[in-house]
Amino acid sequence: MDRISALRNIEDALSAFESGENDLQATEERVLAVLRTYATEFESEGDLSAYRARGDDRADGVVVVAESADSARTRVYELLGDRDVDFRIDII
Numbered sequence: 001m002d003r004i005s006a007l008r009n010i011e012d013a014l015s016a017f018e019s020g021e022n023d024l025q026a027t028e029e030r031v032l033a034v035l036r037t038y039a040t041e042f043e044s045e046g047d048l049s050a051y052r053a054r055g056d057d058r059a060d061g062v063v064v065v066a067e068s069a070d071s072a073r074t075r076v077y078e079l080l081g082d083r084d085v086d087f088r089i090d091i092i
Helices: 003-018 024-040 069-080
Strands: 049-055 063-066 087-091
Touching: 003 024, 049 069, 063 069, 069 087
Parallel strands: none
Antiparallel strands: 049 063, 049 087
């Protein structure tokens, strides 16, 4: 899914919420599904890739975009604000 498609799908989810067709929970689930699809199909024109952290509960499932696994690890540490977290990095 490209960026424009993701934005359109999120816009559709918000429109359904505003019209009363979906409640907040359904809207959140729909938006989350769009973001997960976008992240797993992420393609960059540069040297960026999507990476997922696996391990410690706080880090498990965190997805970041970075130039390398080392850069992704640094990004996860920065997001969590803690370097005492044990996790591995997998490219998506």
